Amino acid sequence: MRNIRGATARLVLAVVLAIGAAPAWAQGGAAAYAAMAPVGQYLMADRNAEIAMARSAAPPAISDDATIMVLGRGGYQVAAKGKNGFVCLVERSWMSPFDFPEFWNPKMRGPVCYNPPAARSILPDTVKRTALALAGRSKPAMLASIKAAVARKELPTPETGAMSYMMSHQQFLNDEAGSWAPHLMFYIPRTDGASWGANLPLSPVMLDTDHTQMPERETIFMVAAGKWSDGTPFVHGQDHSH
Numbered sequence: 001m002r003n004i005r006g007a008t009a010r011l012v013l014a015v016v017l018a019i020g021a022a023p024a025w026a027q028g029g030a031a032a033y034a035a036m037a038p039v040g041q042y043l044m045a046d047r048n049a050e051i052a053m054a055r056s057a058a059p060p061a062i063s064d065d066a067t068i069m070v071l072g073r074g075g076y077q078v079a080a081k082g083k084n085g086f087v088c089l090v091e092r093s094w095m096s097p098f099d100f101p102e103f104w105n106p107k108m109r110g111p112v113c114y115n116p117p118a119a120r121s122i123l124p125d126t127v128k129r130t131a132l133a134l135a136g137r138s139k140p141a142m143l144a145s146i147k148a149a150v151a152r153k154e155l156p157t158p159e160t161g162a163m164s165y166m167m168s169h170q171q172f173l174n175d176e177a178g179s180w181a182p183h184l185m186f187y188i189p190r191t192d193g194a195s196w197g198a199n200l201p202l203s204p205v206m207l208d209t210d211h212t213q214m215p216e217r218e219t220i221f222m223v224a225a226g227k228w229s230d231g232t233p234f235v236h237g238q239d240h241s242h
Contacts, residue, residue, distance in 0.1 A: 033093075033104040039073060039134060041106035042092050051079050054088040057111035058165035059229050063088050066113055075131050085116030087123055094133040095126060097214050098143045102174045111168035112185075117159035122187050125155050125216055147215045157217050158187035167229035182225040182234050191219050 044050040050070045055063040067082035069089040076089060091110035096103050114123055128149060132142045149155050167182035193199055198207035198221055206222040227233055 033102050035138075036104045036133065036136070037106040043071060043073070044090070047079065050090055053109065053111050053168065053170050054090050054113075055111075056168035056170050056229055057088050058086070058113035058167060059231075062086055062165065063113055063229070067119075071130070073134065075134060076127060085119065086113050087119040088113040089126070091126065092130070092133075094129050094142070097208070098139060100174075103139060105174060107172055108174060109170065109172045110166065111171055113165040115161070115163050118162035118164050118187055121156040121159040121162055122164070122218075128155060143215060150215055150217060155216060157189045162187040165229070167225055167227075169228040169230070169232070182228045184223045184225060186221045186223070188219045188221065190217050193219075193221075196221050 044053075047070055051068050054068050054070070055066070057063060058066070062084070063086070065082050065084040066086035066088045067078060068080040069076040069087060070079045071077075071090065071092065089112065091108075091112055093103055093105040093108035095110065096108075102108065125146075129142065129146065132145055137145065146155070163184060163186045165184060167184075169179055169182070171179050173180050188196075193205075193207040193209065196205045196207070197203045198205040199209070204223050206224070207219065208222075225234065
């Protein structure tokens, strides 16, 4: 069996590539995404392709029975009703930390499958941010609106057991990281990394500590997986997104 712990230990060193600190920033990446592109660049013309990409976030045993949502000009819409409580969709770049230079990168595609607790307590934030972006709000205006919604308790804190699958080899997380790695995400009410042993040597648990502009009251821990959702092995350094 492949040494997953060893592989994820190496991924801890590369985690900043997946969630923000890409060397391309110094080469004009920030300037390239200084403002939102035309809405059409964030949409997928082929609805069936977006459904398939959303399902690829998790193994078929999960995603085949999940509710699928696709992005339209009016926001996310249900494309297929599920029966297991999971909700799968393809996130866009505005779900990144607000201090991420590629916040408006129209190429980003983040297939994710939320389990039932996350669908109830994390998905509302995705819907809220997406509505603000499609309404043409600037990044500062979006940040202020999310902060206000959190203060008014309009956005829930993560429920116990909230997690998601991001195991699609079709994911494109940013210009430098590409598809990065299959991984799971665990959503916890605001805490510090020490409570999970995150980012310690040989720990498979990762936490982004480079970006602080995440106004939601949550901490997101990541654990890399050894295979993509279709069962093919993950090979560190091999980008499946192109």
